[in-house]
Amino acid sequence: MQITLTLNGVRVSEEIAPDMLLIDFVRAHGCKSVKRGCETSNCGLCTVFMDDKPVLSCSVLAARADGHKITTLEGLQQEAAEFGAFIADQGAEQCGFCNPGFIMNALALFREQPYPSEEQVKEYLAGNLCRCSGYEGQLRGIMNFLAWKKQKEGAQ
Incomplete structure (x- = not known):
């Protein structure tokens, strides 16, 4: 077809x-x-x-x-570049296998909810599996990115 x-x-x-x-x-x-x-x-x-x-x-x-x-x-390299650096900064990319899925879903979350709470982040990303990091690094990276983004937008 x-x-x-x-x-x-x-x-x-x-x-x-x-x-x-x-x-x-x-x-x-x-x-x-x-x-x-x-x-x-x-x-x-x-x-x-x-x-x-x-x-x-x-x-x-x-x-x-x-x-x-x-x-x-x-297709989202520019949008993902800033955010991905925050995940890497937390050492959350250990093997890196799950990162593309995490990044895609985090970007979807940010589009729906520009400044989600930690609980909203956990709920939204609950379907993403990571077999080596325990999710804490990803969560810290996301929350650090959101704080940075809020500070950056406030400075403009």
């Missing part, structure tokens, strides 16, 4: 198998930040934005993306 979508700002048309998953489609197009983790929609590693809303690409058929805008971390 033929699909056409916009992937990180580039229009892509391709013939695909009807059962192809979106994760396989974006990875085949060089988006290696999208990871396969649990394959049960429980870990958040495969998060992408479909029309600016987070979806788990391991549970979405590529055919469902036909006509939509898909954005991966590769």
Whole structure:
């Protein structure tokens, strides 16, 4: 079947198998930040934005993306760069495998709620799994980023 979508700002048309998953489609197009983790929609590693809303690409058929805008971390480099540095500063990127999913979901949270409370952050990111850090570094990085962002915006 033929699909056409916009992937990180580039229009892509391709013939695909009807059962192809979106994760396989974006990875085949060089988006290696999208990871396969649990394959049960429980870990958040495969998060992408479909029309600016987070979806788990391991549970979405590529055919469902036909006509939509898909954005991966590769398409959000500027937006993610400042925030990612705060995660790294806390040593929360130990193996780095979960970071793209965490960053994608944190960016989605910031778009919905520019200054979430710590409890809101914990609730929103509850579906992201990290097997090596215990989440405290990610949480500290997020809260430090939000404090920095608030201070930066107040200074302007």
